[in-house]
Amino acid sequence: MRTVSADRACIDYWQDYGAGRQVLKSHFGIRVWEDRCCAITNVAAETPSMFGEPHPIPLDLASAAGKHSLSNVVSEHMNHHPDSDLIAVLTGKKTFREALG
Secondary structure: OEEEOOOOOOEEEEOOEOOHHHOEOOOEEEEEOOOEEEEEEOOOOOOOEEOOOOEEOOOOHHHHOOOOHHHHHHHHHHHHOOOOOHHHHHOOOOOHHHHHO
């Protein structure tokens, strides 16, 4: 699941799960701005909050693997959404503006 903010300043990539009418948004995701990204959570909150430190884009996913929460959330998102543009945006292969559409 992907949500663009009303002001188009960021894109939230969520790990939804389920099927059909039962699709639910998970509690973890990645928020992407034009120049950085951060893991987010909405546990016990209506508005998502960041957890962990923001990371600059482009991000070297190979060096980040297993070192912080961001890499775990990215991996889980891609497992559920293999056609997502998240990795292309994080690594700089696709610009933030292109991802906004």
